[in-house]
């Protein structure tokens with residue numbers, strides 16, 4: 001399997017190289033050159049299989065033989081054994097035709113665990129094979145950092161440095177990162193805001209001299225392996241509800257578009273999906289683009305669903321590549337214009353997207369209303385991200401006869417502030433995390449100074 005860039009200029013890469021590389025040298029994102037197909041019979045035969053076995057079967061063609069089957073099966077089995085539910089991502093029925101896919105049974109209580117538990121292990125496998133070590137650097141305002149740390153804590157060949165803004169992440173989110181005491185995990189609290197932390201990570205990727213040749217790896221959602229891992233739960237949940245004999249729709253709380261793009265990949269592989277509903281908070285670039293062809297940046301707003309607070313939706317580029325007939329030049333031109341000024345998609349690609357995608361935007365007041373209403377109607381306490389998906393599923397679904405699956409991307413205990421604002425007394429952490437607030441923490445406070453951060457990384461990597 002070869003991977004090509006959405007901007008058409010960078011060299012094609014193997015799976016191994018694409019996982020270790022991140023962004024393409026032409027500024028684009030890597031996508032598979034051809035899409036493996038799941039036939040009607042392949043899907044029918046998945047009924048009743050374990051999540052790990054479905055995961056192996058869905059992902060194996062993307063790995064393209066670069067990890068032998070027995071080893072890859074074992075990697076997948078280990079990754080999903082860290083989840084606290086035998087179904088890994090269980091489905092829960094809300095009413096006759098509306099289901100929740102609970103994606104929060106992993107170590108950090110949010111859907112990013114599904115991808116990062118696998119990515120850490122795949123990276124470690126390739127590094128071991130090459131006899132190399134690598135450094136991971138990332139900046140986080142919450143969910144990604146803790147999921148990346150949990151995914152890498154057992155990796156012998158990786159050291160991970162996660163920067164978070166000092167005193168500006170919630171206590172639960174901070175402790176999920178800083179209570180991991182493994183000797184390859186380094187938490188750095190930056191005396192500055194998230195943008196300061198992000199800028200230092202970007203500068204470190206742009207000039208890696210401070211690492212003396214050691215590879216720097218990104219684990220953000222542009223890494224192809226994260227998308228690949230997320231395709232699986234679309235297939236597994238659709239099969240559980242009757243695919244290939246019955247269509248389903250999905251409603252997906254969205255930000256960088258990694259999650260819903262994985263759903264689109266499942267559809268391209270042959271999964272019978274009627275509709276993808278893109279749910280956004282008031283950072284609504286995806287909704288404005290789909291609904292009004294307004295493809296433009298808007299100032300960042302801090303919302304009750306903070307893991308969806310974005311200005312630009314990086315993985316949308318992967319969908320644009322297909323919508324523009326895989327014309328890398330057209331994508332590069334469009335995105336160049338987008339960086340400079342408000343722009344719009346051409347008519348034909350937009351029409352193509354609208355055949356499969358709808359969208360809906362949900363503001364903070366509505367998030368609170370939905371949390372109350374969903375609890376009243378179904379007994380479920382939704383986290384604020386899931387609440388956007390729930391509302392979007394109700395407002396934007398094309399027909400009532402096709403079952404709709406709303407992705408529950410986080411556990412409500414992780415975003416208790418919104419739940420309390422909605423009028424509830426609070427949400428207990430699940431049993432395996434009950435003692436989180438008593439666990440020992442370890443982190444280093446550093447000034448927002450690039451040289452100081454790079455010195456810390458260079459001196460502490462093993």
Ligand SMILES: *Cc1c(COP(=O)(O)O)cnc(C)c1O
Pocket residue numbers: 110111112143144221253254255256257258259260307308385409410
């Ligand atoms: C990251 C995240 C999202 C957004 O996912 P994308 O792949 O960026 O679209 C939604 N909800 C939660 C809880 C998240 O952590």
